[in-house]
Amino acid sequence: MTYELDEPDSLFEALSERQKAILIFIGGFIDREGFPPTIREIGEACDIPSTSVVNYNLNKLVDLQWLERSKEKSRGIRLVRRSGGGAGRPPRERPVRAYDGGSATLVPRVGRIVASKPVMLPGADFGQYYDPDMDLIEVPREMLRGFDPSEVFALEVQGDSMIDALIDDGDIVVMRKQQTCADGDLVAVWLPQDSTTTLKAFYDEGTRIRLQPRNPTMDPIYVHPNNCQIQGKVLGVVRML
Amino acid sequence: MTYELDEPDSLFEALSERQKAILIFIGGFIDREGFPPTIREIGEACDIPSTSVVNYNLNKLVDLQWLERSKEKSRGIRLVRRSGGGAGRPPRERPVRAYDGGSATLVPRVGRIVASKPVMLPGADFGQYYDPDMDLIEVPREMLRGFDPSEVFALEVQGDSMIDALIDDGDIVVMRKQQTCADGDLVAVWLPQDSTTTLKAFYDEGTRIRLQPRNPTMDPIYVHPNNCQIQGKVLGVVRML
DNA sequence: AGTATAGGCGAACTGTTGTTCGGTGTCAAG
DNA sequence: CTTGACACCGAACAACAGTTCGCCTATACT
Numbered sequence A, B: 001m002t003y004e005l006d007e008p009d010s011l012f013e014a015l016s017e018r019q020k021a022i023l024i025f026i027g028g029f030i031d032r033e034g035f036p037p038t039i040r041e042i043g044e045a046c047d048i049p050s051t052s053v054v055n056y057n058l059n060k061l062v063d064l065q066w067l068e069r070s071k072e073k074s075r076g077i078r079l080v081r082r083s084g085g086g087a088g089r090p091p092r093e094r095p096v097r098a099y100d101g102g103s104a105t106l107v108p109r110v111g112r113i114v115a116s117k118p119v120m121l122p123g124a125d126f127g128q129y130y131d132p133d134m135d136l137i138e139v140p141r142e143m144l145r146g147f148d149p150s151e152v153f154a155l156e157v158q159g160d161s162m163i164d165a166l167i168d169d170g171d172i173v174v175m176r177k178q179q180t181c182a183d184g185d186l187v188a189v190w191l192p193q194d195s196t197t198t199l200k201a202f203y204d205e206g207t208r209i210r211l212q213p214r215n216p217t218m219d220p221i222y223v224h225p226n227n228c229q230i231q232g233k234v235l236g237v238v239r240m241l
Numbered sequence C: 001a002g003t004a005t006a007g008g009c010g011a012a013c014t015g016t017t018g019t020t021c022g023g024t025g026t027c028a029a030g
Numbered sequence D: 001c002t003t004g005a006c007a008c009c010g011a012a013c014a015a016c017a018g019t020t021c022g023c024c025t026a027t028a029c030t
Helices: A017-033 A039-045 A051-063 B009-013 B017-033 B039-045 B051-063
Strands: A067-069 A077-079 A105-114 A136-139 A152-158 A172-177 A186-191 A196-204 A209-212 A221-223 A229-240 B067-069 B077-079 B105-114 B136-139 B152-158 B172-177 B186-191 B196-204 B209-212 B221-223 B229-240
Touching (some): A017 A077, A051 A067, B039 B051, B196 B229
Antiparallel strands (some): A067 A077, A105 A136, A172 A229, A186 A196, A196 A209, B105 B136, B172 B229
């Protein structure tokens, strides 16, 4: 069997199949639900018929320092070794995530993003005017990073002017409308002086804004704060070939 | 530790003292413990003597879209960020969300793709073998291009060696396992002589294979057919930021 | 005054969940 | 062969935790 788990550790491989399954399940569960599973939920998912066996293996994993438990508390499990994004996946952020049963998250595709025009934003309240026949695209729920789906929308990129952000003609960018952002966020900015929209990582350097391409072979550009209008934050990119 | 609410204060301030205390406590508790508190833990922390009152306020907060609850599950609380909406506007009813019966397309994320190794392929039988709780990723159905979901899988890209295909470190490529392809397909190829895996557009020019980067600023490379092993066809790319 | 509403209280009830314990099978060292 | 460790099973138990219900208090509106 050849699932490559991104714990390069042979430590992980040394675990029993059940222990591996348990760790993987817990990580996924926390990701999905926002809280850890119960012993019985683990047992059911990993085909372990007895709660005591789950308990046994859980304690084993505590000894091996894969997780921590709070005695006599329901769902009192914490993953300890959390690197990368695999089995022991950490809450990369706070486990603040909407969840509605695992169904797909649908986001309206509202137009195109063209380098020579500001981003076409839907009305502030477009959520209410949502038309079920609108062009919708499924996106992984994680991509929403906890934002409410109603404030997220998708745009198709036209032209190859975003190539320095590793975004190709025809790609779909999933965005959340917002006027501000934190340093390092990938945002769509409208540069009035250049009449250009571009996607770049945003860094406020006080007297100037540094817009850093995502493509390391390319250099950043610098603009005056007055010539830099944030239009939305990019949550993700989807490319279909 | 204070739980930072990234919302305009007015919305938060509009809540009752107890509701504010509850929200703050839940955020801090999750930060501290790794899982949400029970009703009784909230009550004790916020000086609310009756569990029913905590329950009451919790449901109030659900209505106001500050959090979500899983019915009849211990600690079944998730914090969510409130949706936009102007001041004093009634909570909007989830516009763009979830077709429940809709069939999300779930694809197993089975490992990583590293430039220096052949693509780690799941076993031929992974379709029925894999554990439904494995790490799955939702992809737009269209991305599958009609292929059976059981022969499709996803890999996380490690390193920036795919940058000439406009694929970044951390991107997820959705692939179909196959050994042949048509001209122009974007495929993962293993180049034995270079011990490299790379994603390129494939063109058979008879005596040689042309591997064309997707990035127009980069030049194609040419390889001998014997030094070119197709591992799978790329159906799409998903990037989460 | 009468009444509607929001918020609160406490107790009882029910289902959930962690824990414990007697017992089974396997395997390798003594 | 015996022993002990390891992993496992099933069942029962007790504590935990979400829900429900009758009743209370204050405020504002008719």
